[in-house]
Amino acid sequence: MDEPKVGVFLSEGGNQSSKVLDYDALASFAKNVAKVVLVERAKEFWRGDGLKAIVNAVKTKKLNRVVVAERLPKLSEVNIVKAVEKAGLNPFLVEVIDLEDHCARPHRNKPAEATAKAKAMLLAAIERAKLLEPLEKLEFPALKSILVIGGGIAGMQTAEDLAELGFEVQLVEKEPFLGGLASRAGRFFPTDDCAICIQAPSTDVKSITHTSRKCVYRSGFTEIQNLNVLTNSKITAVEGVPGNYRVTIEKKPRYVDEQKCIRCNLCAEVCPVEVPDDYNVKLKKRKAIYINIPEVYPPVYVIDEKACKFHECEKCVKVCPTKAVELDQKTEKKTLNVGAIVVATGFEEYDPSVIKEYHYGEYPDVVTNLQLARMIDCFGPTGGSIIRPSTREPAKRIVFVQCVGSRDRRWNPWCSSICCMISLKNAMLVKSADPETDVTICYIDIRTTGREHEYYYERARDMGIKFVKGRPTEIAHDPEDNTLIVDVEDAVSRKFLELEADLVVLATSMVPTQGTKELASMLGIELEQDGFFKEYNAKLRPTETKRKGIFLCGGATFPKDAPTSSLHAHSAALKAAKFLSTGKIVKDQKTAVIDDEYCGDCEFCPVTCPYGAISLVQKGEDHFVAQVSELQCEGCGICVGTCPLNAIELRHYRPSQMLAQMKALMSVNGTSKPLILAICCSECGHTAVDSSGMAMLEYPANVRVMKVPCTGILQIHQILEAFKAGAQGVMVVGCKTDGCHYEVGSPKAKKKVELAKMLLKEYGIEPERLEMFNLVYIEGDKFAEVAQTMTEKLEKMSPLQLSSS
Amino acid sequence: MAHGKTAKSSGKTFLEEVRHMLGGETLASCYQCGTCASSCPVARVSERFNPREVIRQSLLGEKEEILFGDALWLCCSCYNCQERCPQKVEIADVFYALRNLAIREGKMPNIYSEFSAGLMSEGKIVPMSKFLEKKRADYGLPPLKPANMDTLRKILSATGFDKLKKKEEPQ
Numbered sequence: 005m006d007e008p009k010v011g012v013f014l015s016e017g018g019n020q021s022s023k024v025l026d027y028d029a030l031a032s033f034a035k036n037v038a039k040v041v042l043v044e045r046a047k048e049f050w051r052g053d054g055l056k057a058i059v060n061a062v063k064t065k066k067l068n069r070v071v072v073a074e075r076l077p078k079l080s081e082v083n084i085v086k087a088v089e090k091a092g093l094n095p096f097l098v099e100v101i102d103l104e105d106h107c108a109r110p111h112r113n114k115p116a117e118a119t120a121k122a123k124a125m126l127l128a129a130i131e132r133a134k135l136l137e138p139l140e141k142l143e144f145p146a147l148k149s150i151l152v153i154g155g156g157i158a159g160m161q162t163a164e165d166l167a168e169l170g171f172e173v174q175l176v177e178k179e180p181f182l183g184g185l186a187s188r189a190g191r192f193f194p195t196d197d198c199a200i201c202i203q204a205p206s207t208d209v210k211s212i213t214h215t216s217r218k219c220v221y222r223s224g225f226t227e228i229q230n231l232n233v234l235t236n237s238k239i240t241a242v243e244g245v246p247g248n249y250r251v252t253i254e255k256k257p258r259y260v261d262e263q264k265c266i267r268c269n270l271c272a273e274v275c276p277v278e279v280p281d282d283y284n285v286k287l288k289k290r291k292a293i294y295i296n297i298p299e300v301y302p303p304v305y306v307i308d309e310k311a312c313k314f315h316e317c318e319k320c321v322k323v324c325p326t327k328a329v330e331l332d333q334k335t336e337k338k339t340l341n342v343g344a345i346v347v348a349t350g351f352e353e354y355d356p357s358v359i360k361e362y363h364y365g366e367y368p369d370v371v372t373n374l375q376l377a378r379m380i381d382c383f384g385p386t387g388g389s390i391i392r393p394s395t396r397e398p399a400k401r402i403v404f405v406q407c408v409g410s411r412d413r414r415w416n417p418w419c420s421s422i423c424c425m426i427s428l429k430n431a432m433l434v435k436s437a438d439p440e441t442d443v444t445i446c447y448i449d450i451r452t453t454g455r456e457h458e459y460y461y462e463r464a465r466d467m468g469i470k471f472v473k474g475r476p477t478e479i480a481h482d483p484e485d486n487t488l489i490v491d492v493e494d495a496v497s498r499k500f501l502e503l504e505a506d507l508v509v510l511a512t513s514m515v516p517t518q519g520t521k522e523l524a525s526m527l528g529i530e531l532e533q534d535g536f537f538k539e540y541n542a543k544l545r546p547t548e549t550k551r552k553g554i555f556l557c558g559g560a561t562f563p564k565d566a567p568t569s570s571l572h573a574h575s576a577a578l579k580a581a582k583f584l585s586t587g588k589i590v591k592d593q594k595t596a597v598i599d600d601e602y603c604g605d606c607e608f609c610p611v612t613c614p615y616g617a618i619s620l621v622q623k624g625e626d627h628f629v630a631q632v633s634e635l636q637c638e639g640c641g642i643c644v645g646t647c648p649l650n651a652i653e654l655r656h657y658r659p660s661q662m663l664a665q666m667k668a669l670m671s672v673n674g675t676s677k678p679l680i681l682a683i684c685c686s687e688c689g690h691t692a693v694d695s696s697g698m699a700m701l702e703y704p705a706n707v708r709v710m711k712v713p714c715t716g717i718l719q720i721h722q723i724l725e726a727f728k729a730g731a732q733g734v735m736v737v738g739c740k741t742d743g744c745h746y747e748v749g750s751p752k753a754k755k756k757v758e759l760a761k762m763l764l765k766e767y768g769i770e771p772e773r774l775e776m777f778n779l780v781y782i783e784g785d786k787f788a789e790v791a792q793t794m795t796e797k798l799e800k801m802s803p804l805q806l807s808s809s
Numbered sequence: 810m811a812h813g814k815t816a817k818s819s820g821k822t823f824l825e826e827v828r829h830m831l832g833g834e835t836l837a838s839c840y841q842c843g844t845c846a847s848s849c850p851v852a853r854v855s856e857r858f859n860p861r862e863v864i865r866q867s868l869l870g871e872k873e874e875i876l877f878g879d880a881l882w883l884c885c886s887c888y889n890c891q892e893r894c895p896q897k898v899e900i901a902d903v904f905y906a907l908r909n910l911a912i913r914e915g916k917m918p919n920i921y922s923e924f925s926a927g928l929m930s931e932g933k934i935v936p937m938s939k940f941l942e943k944k945r946a947d948y949g950l951p952p953l954k955p956a957n958m959d960t961l962r963k964i965l966s967a968t969g970f971d972k973l974k975k976k977e978e979p980q
Binding site for chain 1: 838848
């Protein structure tokens with residue numbers, strides 16, 4: 005590499021800075037640092053003439069390192085780096101520091117001390133800049149094809165969006181038919197729409213309008229260009245990297261040719277096998293060859309493998325007029341190559357039979373909301389009438405029990421959020437079909453948080469539905485007149501009620517669909533404690549996961565009503581499209597590098613990397629070395645802090661660069677106080693320092709800040725080196741342990757600091773000289789406070805004397 | 810329900826006090842669903858006791874009402890409520906904590922002082938009578954041996970039981 009030629013640009017723009025700092029002294033100080041060829045001063049350098057001056061200097065003076073002291077570096081750095089890149093210099097050779105918020109403002113009452121600290125900060129930036137290396141912009145190819153897992157309301161809408169945007173979409177559904185849980189709900193709140201009503205894709209050229217809504221089966225959904233629907237299929241393996249995943253699918257046979265079946269129902273008529281119908285939650289029986297409801301997609305019968313007698317019977321084969329039944333179809337294995345994956349696996353009803361006091365599964369007239377919804381659906385098992393399953397007589401007295409299995413620490417502690425509205429909807433549908441029906445809802449709290457939802461509750465009261473504030477303790481059965489008795493205290497009237505009912509409806513909890521755990525482990529993404537998929541960040545990245553190119557939508561992250569699932573689905577589609585839109589993934593090269601010579605067989609880094617970016621590859625007979633996927637590496641450096649052999653370095657934050665910076669920061673004191681090195685993570689730690697400056701808070705100038713990507717990068721010997729470099733105390737400032745932006749970095753640093761303290765004690769150094777602080781960005785006041793108390797604590801100790809310092 | 814005049818002034822401290830006692834830890838989890846009330850055999854027959862309301866008063870810090878009232882002493886410890894509480898509030902155990910607190914404040918119903926006197930003098934909360942002795946013989950049970958009072962007194966003294974005294978009669 006060329007000999008470093010450093011240009012230093014001092015912005016005096018901030019009022020505070022120009023009043024406090026002695027810029028003449030700073031400029032002459034910088035000029036005398038080795039390899040500095042140019043020092044310029046201006047009001048500001050991050051825009052307008054100042055920026056032009058940098059560009060000009062880079063071009064004319066052939067600068068190859070640029071150090072800028074500028075206000076609001078997190079904002080100005082973007083502009084400066086872009087301009088420098090245009091001028092032909094590698095953008096990674098620029099170092100921007102903040103003399104205002106990190107120096108002039110917090111030390112405004114001690115100008116001499118502030119100027120001394122500014123010198124140290126300038127020197128640190130220059131020394132670091134000299135050691136910076138040019139890095140490349142990396143590009144990785146990405147396939148413009150997407151796999152959507154789950155064909156419910158969320159998956160279908162995501163798939164439709166993406167297909168219409170021009171991506172090749174594979175929609176995989178484990179059931180033989182599309183529609184998911186939503187399609188079984190009969191009606192949706194708060195619109196009272198049919199549950200199978202979806203937005204019609206624009207394939208429907210004849211009748212598409214801006215407001216088109218159609219049944220799943222009329223929508224022509226499966227005819228969308230670029231969309232391939234694979235029903236009866238499941239994911240068995242996922243390999244590859246973001247932009248290029250290889251997914252293995254197992255497609256179970258339908259035993260009916262999709263092209264030949266004409267849905268005449270003759271096969272089901274002759275089929276001799278009857279089994280409980282899962283689609284209708286066992287409220288009726290169906291044949292071994294069946295479709296769920298007439299409006300299903302795809303409109304093709306299917307054979308239930310577990311029930312069919314196959315060649316022993318063959319009645320359907322013989323009766324089929326189009327010879328569509330093919331009993332010898334085999335399971336197909338398919339490999340799909342996709343750039344991204346959207347998980348839309350939804351949720352399902354919890355089986356309430358574990359709650360013994362409600363006797364679900366024992367008393368046939370105790371049903372779930374989904375079962376009631378199936379009864380309300382005119383294509384359902386009862387043709388739309390509400391009956392008591394025990395006698396098939398009309399149910400005239402109905403009691404709903406809310407929060408069954410949810411908000412219950414014994415089963416599922418969360419509020420499933422939609423069950424109040426589901427019960428209100430079902431209660432009103434029942435009541436409007438027959439106003440004579442006596443309907444009572446037993447609740448703990450009625451939660452109607454969505455738009456129009458409170459109006460729904462109002463209407464329910466208006467219709468004469470009764471509300472009892474209390475959670476029943478037991479549902480009893482009187483065998484004499486086959487009546488159910490719901491035992492409940494109405495807390496409002498303080499009365500103990502024994503509600504007689506023909507039908508009791510349990511508003512059961514909503515839980516992740518079966519197989520969620522297995523799918524998560526195949527995809528390499530995490531689940532929350534509740535078992536639903538974990539989003540990257542609930543506030544800002546609600547449809548993304550820790551793994552690039554894997555997105556989430558709909559009920560897979562938590563139970564959602566249809567409008568919210570829709571919203572989530574469209575949002576995920578946009579994120580996936582954005583990810584693949586250019587056909588390549590571009591990222592910088594601030595990645596970890598492994599020295600093969602030192603790397604030796606341990607598995608620390610692959611296990612620790614929060615992004616699964618490190619794997620072990622074989623080198624020699626039984627020697628393995630770690631390998632970093634530059635595509636997946638997020639540049640946190642946690643692996644560096646983990647490696648017991650110092651075999652890993654992070655580009656742009658190499659130990660040599662950090663050491664030079666450390667030494668420089670400790671080289672000038674200028675105060676009478678003991679020097680403290682504050683090692684701050686680039687996320688909350690460093691920004692907390694910013695915000696303390698912005699808030700004009702004061703702390704002593706002996707506190708010197710060094711930025712690292714994540715505190716997880718720290719190695720114990722690095723902390724010791726800080727003392728060797730002259731620090732009397734070291735503060736490690738990271739994110740909250742449960743809010744680390746790189747997940748595990750800050751808790752790991754915390755442990756490491758504890759270890760380092762033990763080591764310090766061994767060396768006869770007071771362990772209190774080292775502390776870890778966990779702050780969030782806005783806690784500038786806390787930073788100022790701990791900087792102050794740390795200084796006071798160190799002032800009480802006698803100065804640290806290390807042999808080499 | 811009694812009017813809670815102490816809700817604001819001493820609310821937090823009372824809640825904290827109960828939560829720091831053995832059995833009282835889970836008190837704050839209650840969300841007043843009333844499963845305990847409808848599970849309670851006593852509440853069914855007596856208006857004087859409703860477990861949900863006692864918990865509610867504790868949460869609001871109505872210390873006087875709870876400790877001076879008699880509701881607390883009516884729990885029959887069947888544990889129905891505790892078994893079914895969806896928030897895993899250890900309701901019956903909370904009542905034990907509250908009773909201990911009441912006794913510490915010198916509020917002990919007569920029957921309990923009789924129990925404790927019996928325990929300290931004879932080692933039995935129910936004194937033996939001719940009737941009971943005969944019943945035992947009828948059932949073929951051996952006659953009861955006298956309790957080892959030395960050991961028992963040591964235990965009662967070590968646990969501070971012997972110092973529990975009532976100061977006044979609850980209303």
